[in-house]
Amino acid sequence: MSESTSKLETARDASRTTVGAGLWTRPVQALARKAGITINGDQPGDIQVYDRRFFRRSLLGGSLAFGEAYMDGWWDAERLDECLYRLLSINADNHYPTLSAMMVKLRALLFNLQAASRAFQVGEAHYDIGNDFFRAMLDQRMVYTCGYWPYAHTLDEAQEHKLELVCRKLDLKPGQRVLDIGCGWGSFARYAAEHYDVHVTGLTISKEQAELARAECRGLPVEIRLQDYRDCNDTFDHIVSLGMFEHVGYKNYGEYMDVARRCLSDDGLFLLHTIGKYTPTLKTDPWIARYIFPNGQIPALRFITRAIERRFVLEDLHNFGPDYDRTLMAWYRNFHAAWPQFSEQYGERFYRMWKYYLSSCAAAFRTRELQLWQFVLSKHGVASGYRRPAY
Incomplete structure (x- = not known):
């Protein structure tokens, strides 16, 4: 049998x-x-x-x-x-x-789960589990956000196209200074420095990410800081944030936008790339909150736009959420193929947990309950009007 x-x-x-x-x-x-x-x-x-x-x-x-x-x-x-x-x-x-679902929502209402004192918890719980593990699962640049698939055939191509799209949307010029809030393993910083000759300052709350990002960007005009976004006070020509806003929390959206406005030059652009919810609630999946992203909260559109009002002009909003389904399934295949080399280190329960994480997130994007938004924001409005660049 x-x-x-x-x-x-x-x-x-x-x-x-x-x-x-x-x-x-x-x-x-x-x-x-x-x-x-x-x-x-x-x-x-x-x-x-x-x-x-x-x-x-x-x-x-x-x-x-x-x-x-x-x-x-x-x-x-x-x-x-x-x-x-x-x-x-x-x-x-x-x-x-269930009680567990109600308790997660109640905690989000009563407490600021994403306060500065808790900022590094998700780094320790999720992003610090092992650089070798993430390297095996992700693309060659280690981009841990949604790829851009309209003209891509592989995960590597999709992630490179996404990074190129971001650079074009910001209209990067040689010598400009760019702030990368939530820089991960330095994928955007390295790409922008190599291809657009800009200086990038990346912020992360993960020690493992900071260490590898510095190594990957050695010799380039890139500075990687182990720093919470609230502690940044420099001024930059442009700001980019790819897949970090999901850790900010609705109680902090206003402060987050204040920090971005404070750090952005008067004629600069701010590109915010974030997962978003179709349903305008504060509900967070209790399984994801406990096992994958502690203190995480997926924003609904109304909460983002409220935080943007009177702080930024919305120049462009781009939704390519279905591309995240394809990205997650590519990660799933990479993870599954590489698992034999990690099985002894992490164990069977972790394997099933990670399968469930990647599969459930792919399913959520497939239903369109989850979206992927890219906002392009300016402080005073682009005088001649903003035009989304073609890819």
Whole structure:
């Protein structure tokens, strides 16, 4: 008997065992059917249950427990991204509100989870887990944000096209000074310095990122600082922020924009690249908050525009959210292919956690609940009018 056949039989046995426990199984099965999923079915997006406790745990604990049950090996799906896409398409987590989801929202309302005193927590929890690990998963430039795919065929091309698009939108000129808020491993800083002869100052809250970014940018006009954005007081010709705003928090959006305005020259441009939510709520997925991005919060458009008002002129808004689905699945394939070299170091539970993270995020962009926005902002308006450059 093959391993896959054995697992399927185990799943069916678990399902038969729980037939009498309809209090837990029937609501879960009904919700799955609504999403076009069959428990222990034979389609790639179907859920295979390996532990009968899965039903009760998922029903009572919602998305947090559902993800934890996957990490613990209680269930699986051949195409995890497809399974999660179907569930997200029907807003499955909203059918049975849970205490964990309410507590995450309540904490966001009552506390400033992204205060300066907590700024470095996400760096330690997520970005510092290992540069070699991220190098294996990402493209050759180690860009940990959405690629730009209209004319790309590979992840490397998509990320290079994104960096080039950003440089063109800012209309970079030789000798200009650029601030990169949330510089990651220095991918934008290196690209802009090499191709546009600008000086870049990058800010990160990750020690591992800062160390590698300095090494990658050695010999270039690039300065990498281990510094919170609130502590920056220099003036720059342009500002760019790629995939950092998701860590700012709605209580700090105004201060973030004040810092950007303070650091931007009067005739400069500020490009803000961020994930955004279709639904204008403060809700944060409790599983993501606990296991992937502590203190993270995806902004809704209305909260960003409120923070922009009276501080910046909105010159351009570009949405290419579907490209993030493709980017995440490319990361997933790289991660899966490279896993044998990391399995002993990180362990099986981490492997399942990371699979769930990448697949669930890809699914969220596929439903269009998550978007990817690039804002181009100026302090006083571009006198002759801003025109988005062609790529």
